[in-house]
């Protein structure tokens with residue numbers, strides 16, 4: 001069982017992420033028992049069959065970096081969990097995908113970062129609307145994850161608006177002009 | 184210049200703490216090399232040929248004397264006594280130790296400086312006109328806009344891991360001195376037919392392996408919307424820019440692949456959602472940022488009779504003034520360019536003592552401020568005419584008054600093979616050899632305005648494509664060779680130079696430049712500049728001359744050996 005960061009705490013997690021192997025047929029691949037996050041292809045191929053599980057909160061969908069979140073626009077009310085995969089931490093498409101899900105499509109459920117999710121990106125991930133951070137299993141020890149919670153607060157008053165704080169600093173806080181003296 | 188408020192300071196302080204912890208974890212083996220690399224790059228820290236290289240942000244080239252003294256201290260304490268001004272107006276140190284970097288960043292934070300996003304695949308330091316705020320041909324001061332963009336882009340969470348680096352430049356004058364056409368986003372402050380202020384937006388310019396002049400994606404974006412519009416551009420790029428090949432990952436490649444019309448359409452579509460959103464700017468915010476620049480309030484002075492008399496009486500002073508002194512929007516004041524191109528020194532280098540001395544000059548003559556330029560020189564923006572003669576003497580005493588600004592020996596060069604691990608060839612010795620060849624001042628003045636730009640490899644850090652004469656280091660069977668282009672230009676007429684033919688050995692380079700210059704002198708009309716002659720008669724005759732004289736030299740060399 002992997003550990004995740006959720007609501008500012010390290011927690012045990014009971015979801016399984018299904019990744020298709022080479023040659024797996026999305027329409028037919030067997031789903032593991034229990035709570036499962038399926039690839040978008042599986043969801044699209046079997047939406048009707050999986051709808052009830054999604055509504056019951058035991059099935060979620062994950063998007064790859066090249067997948068357009070707009071294809072889920074009609075399903076958002078049914079989905080309690082969407083994940084976005086980071087194949088490499090330096091691949092930043094997931095930040096825009098998350099932002100679009102939250103702002104453009106109004107998704108309000110759990111949004112999870114999966115894949116190469118590293119502590120030094122936690123702050124940016126949260127700002128873009130991720131509510132759960134799931135580093136690869138075994139990537140961090142429990143103690144390291146606890147220590148990493150500090151990274152969530154690296155910057156107390158960021159300049160620009162993002163999903164977590166939509167207003168930029170100049171709208172959130174009174175910032176003072178400087179008064180000139182004659183030279 | 185811009186004065187931090189408590190929020191600006193807090194963000195920089197928090198960054199220092201964050202990076203100190205990251206470095207500690209890296210040195211303790213908790214962070215892998217691959218994981219640490221983008222973190223250190225986003226703090227300007229490269230690992231280079233000899234040691235790490237630390238690039239410090241100089242936002243749109245603005246520095247004050249306190250900051251200069253800190254840079255001098257860093258050069259003395261953590262480096263080998265010098266620093267280097269880059270073609271993006273930043274400062275680089277070539278010899279700091281990784282272990283010392285957190286401490287250096289801490290010193291910088293104390294004087295409102297940092298190294299945030301000076302490297303890495305993120306939005307880099309915003310650059311602009313070194314004469315911003317004082318240039319006579321300026322319609323809008325670009326600095327507050329640069330600062331607004333700096334704040335917006337600093338730790339922008341959505342755009343910290345772009346496909347590739349991203350550079351923004353802003354121009355607010357008639358003559359573009361910020362090379363906006365070779366930036367990922369070039370912003371030109373304009374007015375529309377109704378007289379409202381906004382931005383003409385160019386996208387997809389860049390040099391490097393695939394040099395491209397940026398194309399207009401929007402003729403007019405109202406100023407209130409500029410962050411929303413930039414966000415739309417960045418989002419389209421972040422989602423669709425190539426990530427499979429670092430050489431094809433810049434936004435220019437995406438714009439070319441989609442075509443500018445389709446690219447602009449996608450941006451418009453994204454912008455339609457962002458328009459009027461929370462990032463929309465207000466007049467109050469613009470005014471607040473502008474107020475924090477704390478510029479000296481200058482009132483017009485009588486034209487200084489002493490200055491005119493000194494120009495007549497002192498020929499050396501007049502020669503310097505002709506190259507280094509520029510008009511100012513307030514009567515009785517001038518802007519001054521200090522040359523970092525004395526002969527025999529790496530272009531753009533400043534010693535620790537010079538950092539301190541420039542700080543003193545700034546305090547004495549220029550309200551405590553200086554600007555770095557992308558030509559790798561230093562500008563004192565506002566100097567009283569009455570002080571110019573004394574300033575010149577003081578600058579001369581510290582080696583910063585070579586009267587060559589804008590002339591052949593004011594060469595732009597990247598660090599090249601002496602420092603850079605990616606280099607095919609050295610840049611600095613070539614610059615110095617050319618300077619040696621053209622050491623006669625009268626000859627130099629006669630040749631007139633000319634830009635020579637040198638890069639040690641196709642990454643084009645020395646902007647060779649836009650030099651009137653461009654020199655590119657290439658590898659020929661393991662030997663250092665140089666390819667020459669002619670006809671490049673920066674500014675409003677930005678153009679990419681054309682390669683004249685097969686490359687040359689290092690030792691040939693001064694002769695090659697001589698051939699080009701002689702061809703210009705033989706063909707020029709009236710007071711045509713080198714680049715004007717190239718435009719009028721074409722590159723062909725330059726090419727013919729260079730290779731004809733080269734063959735003659737080779738034959739002479741052979742017969743000498745017989």
Ligand code: HEM
Nearest residue numbers: 269270271347389390391392597598602603605642643644
């Ligand atoms: C010594 C360490 C340096 C390294 C390893 C380095 C590396 C690179 C690389 C790889 C690129 C190409 C990036 C691309 O096209 O995507 C590049 C571009 C550039 N570098 Fe450097 N550089 C170094 C130093 C400098 C210095 C000292 C300057 C300023 C004098 C500089 C200014 C630039 C500029 C302006 C570009 C952009 C050219 C463009 O528009 O594409 N670099 N650099």
Ligand code: SF4
Nearest residue numbers: 597603606639640644
């Ligand atoms: S142009 Fe090439 S050699 Fe010169 S600094 Fe850039 S990467 Fe290094």
